Amino acid sequence: MSNKIALVTGASQGIGEATAKRLVKAGYTVYGTSRRGASGDERSFNMLPLDVTSDESVESAISEVIRLSGRIDLLVNNAGIGIAPAGAEEVSIAQAQAIFDTNFFGLLRVTRAVVPYMRHQGAGRIINIGSVLGFLPMPYGALYSATKHAVEGYSESLDHELRTWGIRVIVLEPAYTRTPFDANMLEPDTKLDEYREVRAAVNKRVKEVMATAEGPEVVAEAVLKAAIAHHPKLRYTAGSLASRLRLLRTYAPAGLMDAGIRKDLRLEA
Numbered sequence: 001m002s003n004k005i006a007l008v009t010g011a012s013q014g015i016g017e018a019t020a021k022r023l024v025k026a027g028y029t030v031y032g033t034s035r036r037g038a039s040g041d042e043r044s045f046n047m048l049p050l051d052v053t054s055d056e057s058v059e060s061a062i063s064e065v066i067r068l069s070g071r072i073d074l075l076v077n078n079a080g081i082g083i084a085p086a087g088a089e090e091v092s093i094a095q096a097q098a099i100f101d102t103n104f105f106g107l108l109r110v111t112r113a114v115v116p117y118m119r120h121q122g123a124g125r126i127i128n129i130g131s132v133l134g135f136l137p138m139p140y141g142a143l144y145s146a147t148k149h150a151v152e153g154y155s156e157s158l159d160h161e162l163r164t165w166g167i168r169v170i171v172l173e174p175a176y177t178r179t180p181f182d183a184n185m186l187e188p189d190t191k192l193d194e195y196r197e198v199r200a201a202v203n204k205r206v207k208e209v210m211a212t213a214e215g216p217e218v219v220a221e222a223v224l225k226a227a228i229a230h231h232p233k234l235r236y237t238a239g240s241l242a243s244r245l246r247l248l249r250t251y252a253p254a255g256l257m258d259a260g261i262r263k264d265l266r267l268e269a
Contacts, residue, residue: 052106
């Protein structure tokens, strides 16, 4: 991997930072990005400013990587935002659009900027950090889940389109991951009294699960596995819980999955 160039968005902390570090260890030259770019911390990888919600910022960052290294072999679309558990109607249209602008359209912007270079190279790999919520529903997490469902559909379709030029697109599906991500989640902007009690209960349950969740290094290892596979799969789960959920979603009866989701979140039947 010593001549491979990787770009990882949202690399200032959490999954993105762990992924960038793991790729460096594997021999990649890594460019991480965040909205603020380089900080005072010493890192084993380069940091560039990139705001995935800005066309100009995306184009500038990609151009800088090409200027410095001449190519991009691996793109890891990791940048994203979350929203605290809440009823779907507690999220305004404007807030829903903002979530999609980062989690889906941000991924789309970066991908569109990188693909022409990969197509010219005749090779490349794009790994989109999705979620188990891309194939499972999340009561009181409808908008975040919707963005991850969108990532799944886009990625699968794009993979078919780009194989002609030696480019593969992969979705990585973690479950709960212990990172600072949950501490920076948006609060719903139109809270309703009708949801107050259940919102508090679901928040409590999510925090309980997060306290014992696997760390971001598990996701980073899965990214590396997908990045170097000679014959990559379209989807990779990351961690034991994600693997079990994928297995259940594939083989368990729909009614059993439905009941299990409600039981886990302690929702009334």
